[in-house]
Amino acid sequence: MFLQDLAFWVIAVVAVGAAVGVVVVRDLFRAALLLALVFVAVAGFFVLMSAEFLAVVQVLIYVGAISILFIFAVMLTQDVRQGNLPNRLQIPAVVLPALLLAAMVFTIFSTDWTPIPEPQRGLADLVQTQSVGPVENPALQRAGITDPAQQSEVQSAGLADLLLGKFVLPFEIVSVLLLAALIGALALARGRQGAG
Amino acid sequence: MSLEAMLIIAALLFCIGLYGALARSNVIAVLMSIELMFNGVNLTFVALARYVAPAAIQESIASVLTGQVFAVFVITVAAAEIALGLGIVFAMYRSNGTVDLTQVAEMRN
Numbered sequence: 001m002f003l004q005d006l007a008f009w010v011i012a013v014v015a016v017g018a019a020v021g022v023v024v025v026r027d028l029f030r031a032a033l034l035l036a037l038v039f040v041a042v043a044g045f046f047v048l049m050s051a052e053f054l055a056v057v058q059v060l061i062y063v064g065a066i067s068i069l070f071i072f073a074v075m076l077t078q079d080v081r082q083g084n085l086p087n088r089l090q091i092p093a094v095v096l097p098a099l100l101l102a103a104m105v106f107t108i109f110s111t112d113w114t115p116i117p118e119p120q121r122g123l124a125d126l127v128q129t130q131s132v133g134p135v136e137n138p139a140l141q142r143a144g145i146t147d148p149a150q151q152s153e154v155q156s157a158g159l160a161d162l163l164l165g166k167f168v169l170p171f172e173i174v175s176v177l178l179l180a181a182l183i184g185a186l187a188l189a190r191g192r193q194g195a196g
Numbered sequence: 197m198s199l200e201a202m203l204i205i206a207a208l209l210f211c212i213g214l215y216g217a218l219a220r221s222n223v224i225a226v227l228m229s230i231e232l233m234f235n236g237v238n239l240t241f242v243a244l245a246r247y248v249a250p251a252a253i254q255e256s257i258a259s260v261l262t263g264q265v266f267a268v269f270v271i272t273v274a275a276a277e278i279a280l281g282l283g284i285v286f287a288m289y290r291s292n293g294t295v296d297l298t299q300v301a302e303m304r305n
Contacts, residue, residue: 008197023216042235049246073282077295093219097211104207116249124260157258174272181276188283
């Protein structure tokens with residue numbers, strides 16, 4: 001538990017520090033690198049919260065693809081030399097997020113959260129950690145789940161089952177959205193002369 | 197490490213991103229700030245899935261994964277958004293020669 005807390009606070013400091021860096025640093029290229037650091041830190045948070053699959057997705061998509069796209073964009077546009085200039089909205093841009101943060105912190109502490117009930121805590125951990133692969137019998141034994149009904153319940157719970165079962169409609173809509181974004185990005189990149 | 201600490205980190209990320217999106221004049225910096233906001237939201241989803249019991253937990257233990265499913269959708273939409281956003285940035289750069297939001301006024305009037 002102590003190691004977990006230590007890792008949490010180290011990652012938290014890195015994440016928040018790098019995030020402040022992204023919006024404050026003048027050099028856009030450094031901002032892009034700091035953004036990659038924020039993404040890695042968030043992947044670390046996902047591991048701490050037993051969302052291993054999401055951590056891998058985070059590294060593959062955010063660190064591997066989106067950061068690189070940002071670095072390309074910074075390199076390909078000439079304004080890099082001017083850097084990350086502020087605009088004229090400085091005061092409202094500080095006040096609004098500060099108010100929002102205050103409201104959110106107040107809500108976080110004043111809400112009465114319902115924690116996962118103790119009997120299901122272990123089951124939930126197992127389901128979340130093993131969300132992609134089938135849960136093997138030795139893992140179930142180690143977690144102390146011997147009831148066959150519970151075993152089959154845990155084994156049938158997985159991200160893929162949810163994505164292609166209960167959430168199949170949003171899943172398909174997101175697929176169509178990705179296709180549309182792909183076509184849109186191609187059309188934008190071709191430019192006016194190639195539009196005909 | 198508790199639910200509250202996790203949610204506050206996520207709220208901090210979101211608010212830092214919001215500040216960046218409002219206060220920067222370079223459109224690439226604004227897109228980066230929006231990515232920060234997406235990450236804050238994702239952290240919230242996963243933290244709530246990890247610590248808070250969903251209403252359906254008595255029916256099926258698989259409902260503790262709902263937050264992760266939503267995070268997957270958010271990541272997908274963020275990827276689509278960034279591909280399109282950078283496409284628009286390049287089109288803007290081609291037609292205006294700048295990516296400074298304060299100097300682009302094509303949509304005004």
